[in-house]
Amino acid sequence: ESATSSAATSGGCGFRSNNVKRAAVDSISCLHDVILQLRFLDLSKSLRLRTLVVDHNSWVATKIEAPHIHRLHLRNSQSPCALVDVSSITEANLNIFFQSVEATFNADFLQDMLLKSLNKLQHVEKLTLGGKFLQILSLAELCDVPFPMLKVKALTLETTKIFQYVIPGIERVLQNSHDLKKLTIHTRHCNTTPGEHLDKYLALEGL
Incomplete structure (x- = not known):
């Protein structure tokens, strides 16, 4: 019941999950995530991660812990994401679709x-x-x-x-x-x- 993606990259990185409860990403610099049934996105160990783009299309309220990211683009649908730790963010783009x-x-x-x-x-x-x-x-x-x-x-x-x-x-x-x-x-x-x-x-x- 977990999905993990770990990759060192200098460009973009994609991570797509479906019907999982938790995902942890260890070492990437950019994450574009389409979350369907993910309950907890744990990026606390992703020290290089700076940009997170999330298209959240789910009835499940996903918790996001991303203490090291600087930029967040969050588009919620149906059930908004719950931000746990996003203390380093300096730039955010927020919207909701339903x-x-x-x-x-x-x-x-x-x-x-x-x-x-x-x-x-x-x-x-x-x-x-x-x-x-x-x-x-x-x-x-x-x-x-x-x-x-x-x-x-x-x-x-x-x-x-x-x-x-x-x-x-x-x-x-x-x-x-x-x-x-x-x-x-x-x-x-x-x-x-x-x-x-x-x-x-x-x-x-x-x-």
């Missing part, structure tokens, strides 16, 4: 998990947040869920447009980023949750 019908059902869980991710990454200096991530943060802000303070200096926001379903989250992130020096907003076509699903959730919350 079916629209799941938006209301999983909203509370998603808010909790994404804010926990932000809390683990509050020390990063360069941060990118995707459109659906901003939508979930907006729900959290409207529901008065506490946000962590961020030390980000360069913030990039990627969304289809600046509209009511991302504005509350953007405002809170900016208010909690006292060290921010550069803000970049990319308005581009991206996958977003239809407003009616978010309105339904807010109505159930009495908002």
Whole structure:
């Protein structure tokens, strides 16, 4: 019930896992991981690892321990990853993808998990947040869920447009980023949750 990949490389490295509970990677410099049923990705012994790209497509919440990586690109789907130790990260790119019908059902869980991710990454200096991530943060802000303070200096926001379903989250992130020096907003076509699903959730919350 474990999968291990170990390779010394000066370029990219791929690691793909399916139906495993734990993977440990010992000596690589770049890892691009597509996790399907992985429960724990242990990179604590990967002293050379600096970049981790994870496309997480699973109902299983994967725990990631990667104390030596500097750059994290994390795209969650269905059940977000739980960051255990990512204390050396200086640059992070975060987004989440899920079916629209799941938006209301999983909203509370998603808010909790994404804010926990932000809390683990509050020390990063360069941060990118995707459109659906901003939508979930907006729900959290409207529901008065506490946000962590961020030390980000360069913030990039990627969304289809600046509209009511991302504005509350953007405002809170900016208010909690006292060290921010550069803000970049990319308005581009991206996958977003239809407003009616978010309105339904807010109505159930009495908002």
